[in-house]
Amino acid sequence: MSGYVESEAAVVIDGVDKVFNAGSLDEVTALSGIDLTIGAGEFVSLIGPSGCGKSTLLRLIGDLLTPSTGKVTVFGKPAHGARLDQDYGMVFQHAGLFDWRRVAANIELPLELRGWSRADRAARSAEMLDLVKLPDFGGHYPRQLSGGMQQRVSIARALSFQPKLLLMDEPFGALDEMTREHMQLELLRIWRETGTTVVFVTHSIPESTFLSSRVVVLSPRPGRINSIVDVDLGERTDDTREDPAFFAKATEVREALRADEVGA
Amino acid sequence: MIRNRLAGLGPPIVVGVAGLGLWEGVVWGFGIRKFLLPKPSSIIARLSENWPILRHAGWETGRIALSGLVVGIVAGIVLALVTTRFRTLNEGLTPLAVAVNATPIVALAPIFNAWFGITGTLSNQAVVVAIVFFPVFINTARGLTEVHPDELELMRSYASSEWTILREVRIPNAMPFFANALRVVAPLSVIAAIVAEYFGGPQDRIGNVITSNAGFAKYDVAWAAIAMASVIGLVLFAVALVVERVSMPWRFAGDEEITEELERERQT
Ligand SMILES: Nc1ncnc2c1ncn2[C@@H]1O[C@H](COP(=O)(O)OP(=O)(O)OP(=O)(O)O)[C@@H](O)[C@H]1O
Ligand SMILES: [Mg+2]
Secondary structure (H helix, E strand, C coil), X not given: CCCCCCCCEEEEEEEEEEEECCCCCCCEEEEXXXXXXXXXXXXXXXXXXXXXXHHHHHHHXXXXXXXXXXXXXXXXXXXXXXXXXXXXXXXXXXXXXXXXXXXXHHHHHHHHHCCXXXXXXXXXXXXXXXXXXXXXXXXXXXXXXXHHHHHHHHHHHHHCCXXXXXXXXXXXXXXXXXXXXXXXXXXXXXXXXXXXXXXXXXXXXXXXXXXXXXXXXXXXXXXXXXXXXXXXXXXXXXXXXXXXXHHHHHHHHXXXXXXXXXXX | CHHHHHHHHHHHHHHHHHHHHHHHHHHHHCCCCCCCCCCHHHHHHHHXXXXXXXXXXXXXXXXXXXXXXXXXXXXXXXXXXXXXXXXXXXXXXXXXHHXXXXXXXXXXXXXXXXXHCCCCCHHHHHHHHHHHHHHHHHHHHHXXXXXXXXXXXXXXXXXXXXHHHHHHHHHHHHHHHHHHHHHHHHHHHHHHHHHHHHHCCCCCCHHHHHHHHHHCCCHHHHHHHHHHHHHHHHHHHHHHHHHHHHHCHHHHCCHHHHHXXXXXXXXX
């Protein structure tokens, strides 16, 4: 990836407010006074109660929404430019695969839109299917896969063009606990292997603690950054989940979340 | 898989043959008079006696139904695409189309005779087109617009143009909606053609064979013509089903494999 400086910040959010339906009866201030810098290669989680603006913040980074005030910079460009340059991959809570494309063709869609040759696409999708441990499923249709498998395909699709930034909105929200924990480890492995920056929205305290290097705690109405918890637990394994240091960090995140309940 | 599909044809064929047998038995057993309900065997006999007339009538009516079907489908799809592209047009036109679709359009047949001529086939075709057009337009337009918001956001994240979104998302998304409309309008086109023939157009069609023979109390010949019309309707319906299968392989990809593979996946 040319022109990419290691020390560069991946995302800079500078004094951002987001007001929906300004001036009408259903006006909502979803976010207020957000300042956040996410370094390249970081894994940052956004956590907060339902409706506090996590998805909105993620969509602002992806230029799927525009801020009412302030600005969002992604890899040194305005978010809009970063979207046009397709600098990020997005994973939604709902896998959002296209029913009419086979699994491999779903993964290849962003590559197709970038004009990759058929052979290059096939090679990359095979590589991605290996990465998400679904090597034999390229020829299947999405509805022939389980929910967890579909979500892995959706992650493979987001990673297929090796974006420097991965935006994930509760990607494991619909999964059972076992699959969820398995997927968390896989995501961390992928993150380490690809060196991508991840912004990860979740409702789950253990999930945010387990995955991230920093947990951004949001408070509701209007959404503000309440506190940021640094998590330094070294390389995560399944044992990390039973580590007292992990529990201590999870408690810290929980208390940060409580703090704004009391404040509200 | 082909064996399964053929096996699926078994029960309806058995029920159909049994139904015809029952019909025959009831008409014979209760001595139901011929003009009320003829026996299937006598309908088949009339069918073969009058075969040249009926074949010609069926062919002509079938042609009107099919050509009206094609024109109505193409017009419906084109207008759906145009309205999807221009939002205001969509908002104005779609409710109107839904309203018109709820009216008995066949009632327009005599008026179409005045507009398009009572002796030619054009007015009959126009009735078929009018009947076919609205369900196709309404359903296709819905399929083109009712796309999951996540899917649109995904495409925006790829910086896709509206044209790419149409090609990659909206059109495939609309296919099942279109297929539903097709399954409805394919047999409907035959009904529309026959009703139109009751009111005008050339006099050698299925509709005319039914009315003239019923007029002369030759009900079994009228029934033979109805059987002919049913066959045309079924053929068009079958074509609709084939189009659906061929155009949307993803909807019919081997279901029986799924459970098997999920099982294998669970074990790893
Ligand atoms: N497109 C929109 N139009 C109007 N209001 C919106 C829109 N999107 C979000 N909102 C409002 O903004 C607020 C934040 O919504 P958002 O979806 O970002 O919350 P969230 O933190 O992701 O919640 P959840 O955890 O339930 O997904 C909510 O009050 C919501 O009603
Ligand atoms: Mg959300």
